[in-house]
Amino acid sequence: GQGIEKGLLEIGDLRAGYGATVILEGVSFTVPPRGRLALLGRNGVGKSTTLATLVGQTTRHGGSIKLDGVELSGLASSARAAAGLGYVPQTRDVFKSLTVEENLVTGLKGRPRAALEEAYALFPRLGERRRNGGAELSGGEQQMLSVARALLGQPTVLLLDEPLEGLAPVICDLLMDALSKLDMTVILVEQQIDRALEFADSVVFLDRGRVVHAGPAQHA
Ligand code: ATP
Ligand code: MG
Numbered sequence: 001g002q003g004i005e006k007g008l009l010e011i012g013d014l015r016a017g018y019g020a021t022v023i024l025e026g027v028s029f030t031v032p033p034r035g036r037l038a039l040l041g042r043n044g045v046g047k048s049t050t051l052a053t054l055v056g057q058t059t060r061h062g063g064s065i066k067l068d069g070v071e072l073s074g075l076a077s078s079a080r081a082a083a084g085l086g087y088v089p090q091t092r093d094v095f096k097s098l099t100v101e102e103n104l105v106t107g108l109k110g111r112p113r114a115a116l117e118e119a120y121a122l123f124p125r126l127g128e129r130r131r132n133g134g135a136e137l138s139g140g141e142q143q144m145l146s147v148a149r150a151l152l153g154q155p156t157v158l159l160l161d162e163p164l165e166g167l168a169p170v171i172c173d174l175l176m177d178a179l180s181k182l183d184m185t186v187i188l189v190e191q192q193i194d195r196a197l198e199f200a201d202s203v204v205f206l207d208r209g210r211v212v213h214a215g216p217a218q219h220a
Contacts, residue, residue, distance in 0.1 A: 005033035006068055006084070007156040007185035009054075014063035016053040022061055023049045025209045031157070031185050031202070038200035038217065039189045045206040047189045048090050051159045054187075055087045056080050067157060086155025090162050090189075092142045096135035100126055103134050104149050112152060119148040122178050140171035144178070157185040164192060 009031045017023035023046050031037045039047050052058045054065055056077040065072045072080050081087070095103050104116060104126075120127030123144040129137065137145060143163050150158060163179070164172045176195060179186070190196035197203070203220040205213040213220070 007031075007033040007035075008066075008068050009157050009185055009187075010064070010066040011054070012064040012066070014050070014053060014065070015061040016049065016058045016063070017061070018049075019059055023058075023209045024053060027063070027206070027209070027211055029204045029211065029214055031187065033156075034183065034185055035202060036186045036188065036200045038196035038203045038220075039187055039206065040193065040196060040203055040220075041206035041212075046209040047206060048161050049209075050206070051087065051161050051187065051189060052089075054080075054159060055085055081153055081155075084154075084156035086150035086153050086158040088146045088150045088158070088160045088163060090165065092139075092146050094134045094137060094142045094145055096133065098134050099131050100134065100137070100145060101130040103145055104152055108152055115152050115154065119151055122151070122181065123148055125174075138171075140167050140175065143167065143175060147175075147179070151182075155184060157187070158182065159187050161189045162191060163188075164190060164195065 011027060011029050014024050014027040015022055027050060039050060041047055049058055053060060060073060067083055067085065070083065072083060098106065104119065125141055126144055126148055147163060163175060172195065176199060180199060188196060188199055197217050197220060200217045203215065203217050204211055
């Protein structure tokens, strides 16, 4: 039957940074189940730090991170992933010596055949290259692999840090087309504002670690 919708993310008054250095100063926003939020702002304003803080990879000085009412901020990164947070960091981490498929299933329990086939359906290029080495992948394919790997964790909230960075426009089209089919809460950090607004239903603009604008994407 119809379950309760999952993927409500509530960020409250987040203060975080690296060691004693505070970068985020009171960042708050909410994304509803299956909402698509674009996290925008100039270089160095704290977009990546925000995503890294959600997954527990920075030093948190205060504030809350609630997923479907459950406070995550006291949990280790692995427990946050198990709770439903999927994360594609800005740096692409493809294992060159492993095949595409090995890259996808590394760290997962068993061989999740059905989930793998779903990932290949979303990214046919990966399916075609499943036995190829990670070293043979183009930049776009590496980005697809990073997204596909996060999806295999079956997240209810997917955090994407500039998945289009460095890709040719035609490859950006392919990737955005796949992302538009995702059926979960998504936070997208993106430099190309037009693409971000096309994808998102709401936006948050950061400046120097603070939220300076938040609202619906169509009025941004
Ligand atoms: P970009 O658009 O260039 O990716 P960003 O908005 O993602 O920028 P962040 O990477 O979050 O910005 O950086 C915010 C601030 O935190 C910057 O001043 C940056 O120098 C600092 N910073 C980022 N990573 C670290 C780190 N590992 N240790 C210390 N300071 C860091
Ligand atoms: Mg960044």
